[in-house]
Each structure stands twice: as structure tokens, then as C-alpha cells.
Amino acid sequence: MKIRTKLTLGVGLLFILITLLTFVGARYINALKNDTENILEANYITLEYARDMLMALDEVTADSTAMNILEENLEKQQANITEIGEREATRQLLGHFKMLQANRAEESVHLLIRKDIAEIMRLNMEAIQRKSNVAKQTAASATIWVATTGTLCFLIAFTLLINLPGNIANPIRALTDSIKRIAANDYSQRVYFEDHSEFGELALSFNTMAEKLEEYNNSNLSKLLFEKKRIETLIxxxxxxxxxxxxxxxxxxxxxxxxxxxxxxxxxxxxxxxxxxxxxxxxxxxxxxxxxxxxxxxxxxxxxxxxxxxxxxxxxxxxxxxxxxxxxxxxxxxxxxxxxxxxxxITPFKELDFAKTNFIATISHELKTPISSIKMSLQLLENQQTGAINEEQKQLIDSIKEDSRRLLKITGELLNLSQVETGNIQLNIQRSTPYEILHYATEAVKTQATQKKIDIQTDVPENLPAVKADTEKTAWVLINFLTNAINYSPEQSRITIRINQTDKHVNFSVSDQGKGIEKRYKDKIFDKYFQVPGSNKSGTGLGLAISKEFIEAQNGSIGVESEIGMGSTFYFNLAVVEG
Missing domain, CATH: 3.30.450.20 (PAS domain)
Incomplete structure (x- = not known):
């Protein structure tokens, strides 16, 4: 603990206890004062009224003004009822006083009034005794509290007196001795204070200074210059x-x-x-x-x-x-x-990359023609006019058709990738409606969704504004989202397409009910050739990478939200056409 903190805590606690001592003393003195005033104001005054009433009662038959004095003191007594039972006694006294007014000479009434006044005096005398006991108890408590607080103040002050001088003087003495040794060129001298006080920080700074002095004292300038020359030659x-x-x-x-x-x-x-x-x-x-x-x-x-x-x-x-x-x-x-x-x-690697890109573009372009011819031949084979085919032949044709479709999709992705990598993305940015893009995409995947009995739902409000986009490439991105959703969704599930406007952008999203993507793969999902490990779906791993390039080339943004077991939502947004 720091010295300043120790001083603050010790002196602060001492100050608090002294303040508490003052408060306790003042509080109990005030309590005694209140108890005394309570006796004087409540009970002693009642005794004065009772004494005056007794004296007036003795003169009531001989002096005509005595009745008025008795009545006046009775009224004062009615206004100064403070004890239990005093009200009933005063009310009884009032009744007997009225009887006295009717017949001043009746001795029995005199006796009853004296008895009532004596009862009132008895109640107040007992109250005086009880309140005196309370005042004594208050005085005893005051003595205990003042003595306890005073003892604590003494103990804290005594502790500070014993410990504080040593805590300050001993480290200063040790530091002074070490400084003298440093002045005598003994740079190996160190100071060790284990606490975390200001002296600990001072010791740390002192040791740092001594270590640097020792380092400088032991340094060899020629060796340093040689090492400097070596590093410069190496660089x-x-x-x-x-x-x-x-x-x-x-x-x-x-x-x-x-x-x-x-x-x-x-x-x-x-x-x-x-x-x-x-x-x-x-x-x-x-x-x-x-x-x-x-x-x-x-x-x-x-x-x-x-x-x-x-x-x-x-x-x-x-x-x-x-x-x-x-x-x-x-x-x-x-x-x-x-x-x-x-x-x-990285010029050699860049040249290899250019060669790879040109090779992919050339091969993809050359492959599209024979693949298209294969698809046309398959259509002719399926035509009944060319001749009937049996079930086994039909299965072979379907298999060839599926492989041709996959090959055509892969070559299309490779061609798009070559455009992306060479920076030759040809965009036809124009005014386009979200409904047109949506219709184009849903029609393209309708058959694929029907085969897996997947229900494609749309959540699209009316009167959405037009966007600045390349309709064909934007629809390609949405088709890619939908195709992936269909491939990774179980049969008889649901895919939801949502389009909405936020500020100056229109947001497109596709949500599926697949198994979802682990958090550690979400940042890589749009990388080229990346496929989620453990996925049993075949593909090139280029679709999402190309989608990202297409959207960002239109000044839009693209992303994904997914949790394991909760499906995935792929989304992108495009700017609204202003005006």
C-alpha cells in the first residue's frame, strides 16, 4: 500500500472518529437537555397548576375570586395533558368543579376535587421519576460511547506514532546508502522494497538508473560500431x-x-x-x-x-x-x-497468376461450345421424334444432362472469375426494379426447388424504389444465393426471400432452414475456392466470391448471418436511384 494511502487512511479514520466523538457528545448532551425540558415543560407545570387549584379551593367559600382562579388553572390543566390517565382524571375534576359551582359549601364536593387533584399530581410525579431514570440512562450511554470513541482515537494515534516514522525513515536511509555507493562507481548496487508504495516505485526507478549506468559503463564503442556496420551491410x-x-x-x-x-x-x-x-x-x-x-x-x-x-x-x-x-x-x-x-x-507470382487467369479464361471459353453441343444433343435424344428410349437409356441421359449442367455452371463461374481477376468486369448499370430481379431469379430456380419440394416464399412490400444495378449480374447473385439455399436445405423445407428499403438502399436477403455455418468459417465464406469443411455438396467454391465482386463493383455490400442449427441468411444491398 502506498505511503500516501496509509497516511490518508490513518489520519482520515482518526478524523472520522474525532468527528464521531463530537457528534456523540453533542447528541447525548442534547438528549439530556430535551429530557430535562420535557420534565419542566410537561410535568412540573402541571404540579404548579394543581398547587394553585388546591389553594384556590381552600378560599372558595370565603373569597369570590377564588372560584375564578380555580377555573383558570383548570383550563390550563386541560391544555397540558401529557401522561396516560391524566385526561380521565382531568375530565373527572371538571365534572366535580361544575358541581362545586352549583354548591360552593358542599364539603363532599371539596373532598372529591381534592382527590382528583391528588390523582393528577400523582401521575405527574411518577412521570417525573420515570423521565429522570431515562435521563440517567442517557447519561450512562453517553459515557460509554464517548469513552469507546476516545479509546479508538487513542489507539489509532498511538499506532501512527509507532509505525509511521519508521515506514518513512527506513527506506530513505537505505536509498541514501545506495546512492552513496553509486557515487563511488559501484553500479551493481540495487535497492529492493517489496511493497507497492511510493518507495517501491522510487526503488524501481533507482534500479533502472543503476542498470543503465552499469550498461553504459560496460559498453564497448568499437564493438557497437562494428555491429552497426554489419547490420547496414546485411540490409x-x-x-x-x-x-x-x-x-x-x-x-x-x-x-x-x-x-x-x-x-x-x-x-x-x-x-x-x-x-x-x-x-x-x-x-x-x-x-x-x-x-x-x-x-x-x-x-x-x-x-x-x-x-x-x-x-x-x-x-x-x-x-x-x-x-x-x-x-x-x-x-x-x-x-x-x-x-x-x-x-x-512478387512479380514472378503475379506473372504466374496472370498466366493462370488467361489459361482458365481460354479453357472455359473453349469448353462452353462442346458442352452446349452436348446439351443440344441431349434435347434431341429426349425428343420422341428421334425414336423411343427405354428406362435405362433415360436414366443415362438424365445423368449426362445433370453433369452437363454442372460443367456449364462451372465454366460460367470460371469465366466470371477471369473477368474479376483481370479487372474486366463489364457492368451495365442502369435503372432496375427489385421486382424484375426477383422474378428473374425465382423463375431460374423454380424447377430445382420443385424437385426437392422446397417452398420459396417472398416477403416483398409494394412500391419499392428502383435501384442502380446491372440487372443480369445482380440476378445472377440472387440465383446463386437461392441455388446454395436449395442445395443445403432439407427436402420439404422453406426458403424466404425478403426485400426491403432502409434509408437510401434496397436490401435483398435469402434465408434457408439448413444446418447453418460455424462462426469460425463466416469470415472465409466469400473467399475464392473456399468450401465449408465437412460439406457433402460439390462445387468450385467460386460462386460466393464472384457474387461479392459483382455486388461491390456496383458499390453495394454483401454479407451473411448464420448460426449452427438455425439456418443461414445471405444478403446484399444496392443504392436507390435518386430523383
């Missing part, structure tokens, strides 16, 4: 461009490859602020953009390769920013000391 011989910056974005080093791709001389780059150099060099501006614009949210640009003319051809580089952080000697927290920008040359 300079790397085949990838490398640029190093400090925490203030000042360029510390750049190898020959970095100077070559930027076209700058060493004096134009090294030792300069990255912001200043980026104003004159487009390549460096793109390299340090993510460092200078710390609030940039353009995460997509970080993933895109950078195209640079190098080695007498267009080359592709992948930027990687490595943050350099160290734990300074004697400290526990990491500290950022700079950044290293590495450009990895």
Missing part, C-alpha cells in the same frame, strides 16, 4: 527495397534497391522527413501514406500490390510495414522506436 545486400524510419517519421536508412526504385540519391532520402520527401516523390508518398495518415481507414489499399517500373519492366511489389518496438533496459513497457518498410517483389 544493403537484400534484394528487396528496405526503408527505415524513426518514431518521428525521419528516414534513417534506405538500401540500394530502395534508392533504385524511388530514383532518389542517398542525400535526398536519408536524414529527411518522410512527409517532406513524399511531396516530391509519388512512390514514397504511397509507401508512407499509412504512417503519416495515422487515422486512415483505407485498409483495402494495404492489400493491393504496388506497380513499379523496375528491372526494365513493370514489376509488382507487396508493401509490408514492420513496427519496431523495444523494451528499454530496466523497464517493462514496450516503446515504439520506428518503422521498417519492406517491398517484397
Amino acid at each position: 544493403n545486400n537484400m534484394h528487396d527495397p528496405v526503408i527505415g524510419l524513426d518514431e518521428n517519421k525521419k528516414i534513417l536508412f534506405a538500401n540500394d534497391e530502395a534508392l533504385k526504385v524511388t530514383g532518389l540519391k542517398p542525400e535526398q532520402l536519408i536524414g529527411q522527413q518522410a512527409q517532406d520527401v513524399s511531396l516530391m516523390n509519388d512512390l514514397l508518398r504511397s509507401l508512407v501514406k499509412d504512417l503519416v495518415l495515422t487515422e486512415s481507414t483505407d485498409t483495402q489499399s494495404k492489400k493491393q500490390p504496388i506497380k513499379i517500373f523496375a528491372d526494365n519492366k513493370e514489376s509488382y511489389f507487396e508493401k509490408e510495414i514492420i513496427d519496431i518496438a523495444i523494451v528499454p533496459t530496466g523497464e517493462k513497457e514496450k516503446r515504439q522506436i520506428g518503422h521498417v518498410i519492406v517491398l517484397k517483389n
Whole structure:
């Protein structure tokens, strides 16, 4: 516990107890005062009234004013009834007083009135005795509470007196001795305080200082210079461009490859602020953009390769920013000391990727013609005019037809993928109605849904606004959602298509009653060639990836919501046509 906290708690508790002592004393003194005033104001005054009534009763036959005095004191007594039974006695006294008014000389009435007054006096005398006992009890409680609180104050003050000086003086004495040894060049000296007080923090700072002094004292400058030269040579011989910056974005080093791709001389780059150099060099501006614009949210640009003319051809580089952080000697927290920008040359991989894309596009295009011919031949075989076929032949034709349909779907997806990868997506953005897209998609999957006895329901309000979209490619995406939903849904289940408007977008969603997607696969579901492990459905794994590219190319967004056992909902949204 910190020294300040100890002092605060000790002195604070002492202050609270002193305040409590003052409060208790004042409270009980006030209670005694109230008990005394209660006796004086309630019971003693009643005794005064009773005494005056007795004196007036003795003079009632001889003095005409005595009756008025008796009546006046009786009225005062009626207004000062405080004890149990006093009201009945006063009421009885009033009745006898009326009899006295009728006949002042009647001795029996005098005796009755004296008896009533004596009863009132008895009740108040007993009350005085009872309240006196209460006041004594209050005084005894006050004595106990004041003594207890005072004892606690004494114990706390005594504890502070015994412990506090040692807690403060002993660590200071130990620290002073260690400082003297450090001054005598004994840098191995350390201070150890096990508590977490201010002295513990002071000891930690002192030990850090001593450790750094020892490190500096034992350092070898020539060895450091040799290691620096070794690292510089290593970086300079790397085949990838490398640029190093400090925490203030000042360029510390750049190898020959970095100077070559930027076209700058060493004096134009090294030792300069990255912001200043980026104003004159487009390549460096793109390299340090993510460092200078710390609030940039353009995460997509970080993933895109950078195209640079190098080695007498267009080359592709992948930027990687490595943050350099160290734990300074004697400290526990990491500290950022700079950044290293590495450009990895991925030109060979990019060339292979282009070759793969062109190969896929060529093969897919060449396959579409024979597959289409096969489908036409199958249609001719199914035509009764070409001749009757038996059941086994019909099954073979159906199998060939299904395989042809799958092959045609795969080649179509591969062609779409080649468009996506080459950036040649041909979009025909125009005014399109959601109802047209919905009709196109539902008609395309009607037969497939009927074969599995799946009910396709629509939840579409009237008067939806038109959207800016490529009708054919948007319908392709919706068909892909529906086809997947049909494939992964059990027979005789339900698929729901919902279309609604939110703000300036129209949302399309397809919900199924399949087994759902595990949470760990949801972020990968739109990746190329990805298929959920354990799925028994065949496919290329391209449909959702192409759907994502089609929707994002139209400035829309796409996503999925799914839980195991609760089915899946795939959705996308498109902008509303304004005006």
C-alpha cells in the first residue's frame, strides 16, 4: 500500500472518529437537555397548576375570586395533558368543579376535587421519576460511547506514532546508502522494497538508473560500431527495397534497391522527413501514406500490390510495414522506436497468376461450345421424334444432362472469375426494379426447388424504389444465393426471400432452414475456392466470391448471418436511384 494511502487512511479514520466523538457528545448532551425540558415543560407545570387549584379551593367559600382562579388553572390543566390517565382524571375534576359551582359549601364536593387533584399530581410525579431514570440512562450511554470513541482515537494515534516514522525513515536511509555507493562507481548496487508504495516505485526507478549506468559503463564503442556496420551491410545486400524510419517519421536508412526504385540519391532520402520527401516523390508518398495518415481507414489499399517500373519492366511489389518496438533496459513497457518498410517483389507470382487467369479464361471459353453441343444433343435424344428410349437409356441421359449442367455452371463461374481477376468486369448499370430481379431469379430456380419440394416464399412490400444495378449480374447473385439455399436445405423445407428499403438502399436477403455455418468459417465464406469443411455438396467454391465482386463493383455490400442449427441468411444491398 502506498505511503500516501496509509497516511490518508490513518489520519482520515482518526478524523472520522474525532468527528464521531463530537457528534456523540453533542447528541447525548442534547438528549439530556430535551429530557430535562420535557420534565419542566410537561410535568412540573402541571404540579404548579394543581398547587394553585388546591389553594384556590381552600378560599372558595370565603373569597369570590377564588372560584375564578380555580377555573383558570383548570383550563390550563386541560391544555397540558401529557401522561396516560391524566385526561380521565382531568375530565373527572371538571365534572366535580361544575358541581362545586352549583354548591360552593358542599364539603363532599371539596373532598372529591381534592382527590382528583391528588390523582393528577400523582401521575405527574411518577412521570417525573420515570423521565429522570431515562435521563440517567442517557447519561450512562453517553459515557460509554464517548469513552469507546476516545479509546479508538487513542489507539489509532498511538499506532501512527509507532509505525509511521519508521515506514518513512527506513527506506530513505537505505536509498541514501545506495546512492552513496553509486557515487563511488559501484553500479551493481540495487535497492529492493517489496511493497507497492511510493518507495517501491522510487526503488524501481533507482534500479533502472543503476542498470543503465552499469550498461553504459560496460559498453564497448568499437564493438557497437562494428555491429552497426554489419547490420547496414546485411540490409544493403537484400534484394528487396528496405526503408527505415524513426518514431518521428525521419528516414534513417534506405538500401540500394530502395534508392533504385524511388530514383532518389542517398542525400535526398536519408536524414529527411518522410512527409517532406513524399511531396516530391509519388512512390514514397504511397509507401508512407499509412504512417503519416495515422487515422486512415483505407485498409483495402494495404492489400493491393504496388506497380513499379523496375528491372526494365513493370514489376509488382507487396508493401509490408514492420513496427519496431523495444523494451528499454530496466523497464517493462514496450516503446515504439520506428518503422521498417519492406517491398517484397512478387512479380514472378503475379506473372504466374496472370498466366493462370488467361489459361482458365481460354479453357472455359473453349469448353462452353462442346458442352452446349452436348446439351443440344441431349434435347434431341429426349425428343420422341428421334425414336423411343427405354428406362435405362433415360436414366443415362438424365445423368449426362445433370453433369452437363454442372460443367456449364462451372465454366460460367470460371469465366466470371477471369473477368474479376483481370479487372474486366463489364457492368451495365442502369435503372432496375427489385421486382424484375426477383422474378428473374425465382423463375431460374423454380424447377430445382420443385424437385426437392422446397417452398420459396417472398416477403416483398409494394412500391419499392428502383435501384442502380446491372440487372443480369445482380440476378445472377440472387440465383446463386437461392441455388446454395436449395442445395443445403432439407427436402420439404422453406426458403424466404425478403426485400426491403432502409434509408437510401434496397436490401435483398435469402434465408434457408439448413444446418447453418460455424462462426469460425463466416469470415472465409466469400473467399475464392473456399468450401465449408465437412460439406457433402460439390462445387468450385467460386460462386460466393464472384457474387461479392459483382455486388461491390456496383458499390453495394454483401454479407451473411448464420448460426449452427438455425439456418443461414445471405444478403446484399444496392443504392436507390435518386430523383
